[in-house]
Amino acid sequence: MKEKTQQVFKEKFGDGGVAYASPGRINLIGEHTDYNGGFVLPGAIDKAIYAVVKPNGTNKVRAFAVDLNEASEFGLEEKDKPKEGFAKYIFGVAREMLKRGKTVPGFDVVIAGDVPLGAGMSSSAALESAVGFALNDQYQLGFTRQELATIGQATEHNYVGVKCGIMDQFASCMGKEGSLIRLDCRSLEHQYVPFDPKGYQLVLLNTCVTHELASSAYNKRRESCERVVEVIAKKHPEVKLLRDANLDWLKEVKTQVSAEDYMRAEFVIEEIQRLLDTCEALKKGDYETVGKKMYETHAGLSKKYEVSCPELDFLNDQAKAAGVTGSRVMGGGFGGCTINLVKDGKVADFVKTASTAYEKKFGIKPKVYDVVIKDGAHKL
């Protein structure tokens, strides 16, 4: 992948491009908790977005996306926002760096990658982090990895229109081989949790569907949470985010919020607790409990947060029927992957049965990925 990206750079822009990569991520548990100040448990994976970059001595960016076979050229003033989807991420990252007082001259960049798009593995965060890491290195801007994650998140907010949390960019920038990151999304305090579940494997099954409007539905979920916080805070002013609330305080406002908002907030508060319980279980090597929590998360995401879809629910049911230890939709939802914690001896059968049944029902062959947890953004 690195060679291919460098080759394309050479063809388009000549010699001297420097290659960087930043990975996608998985998340064991803790979904839709990040923008509520809760906890998440992601890890960077062995699939990445590659960026080959070289300053070009102008004030313009020339960008090419190999996988889309698409080019874009743009300046770096606010008015110059490109129309090509992939280029908005590059523009956004550079703009956010400029807004933080740095100088970012023009550059040439070629992008490629093997993080599947729309699979819930955060290809967009990987792109932001790869470009951020590359520019930071090329122009010696002095941002920390954590700041680069924040720059990626701000890019989503201000140039893509998704009001995402910090999980994906944090995992992509801060990932560590063999470890999950237990991240407190309110303080950004984090611990690396070595993850090597003896006797089990993590398997991703990609539904290969992405339902439309995922980003606007995502923003709506966030708004629901914010509305509930506003009401709870009237009585409990210390509540700034759902992380600060509890189920009793939520119950107090049941008649003052819509049934839908209530359900959303209930899921989030329960999910934050589920993550803490899962971390305890992990410490003891109790993977049966970890798996049980994953199923609970799926049920919550499907019934209360309503970010699942028939394809994901079907794969979750398949996992249950096959006696898989844990299974749930991963990431923002509305398509993408289920993440499955499977006993070694059951992997082959489960993958075969679930794939065959899924293809029969939906006419699409799901993609299967083993999870390998790797380091975050790096120069190649």
Ligand code: GLA
């Ligand atoms: C997307 C967002 C993340 C997070 C997840 C859901 O991946 O980018 O910030 O909210 O959805 O947990």
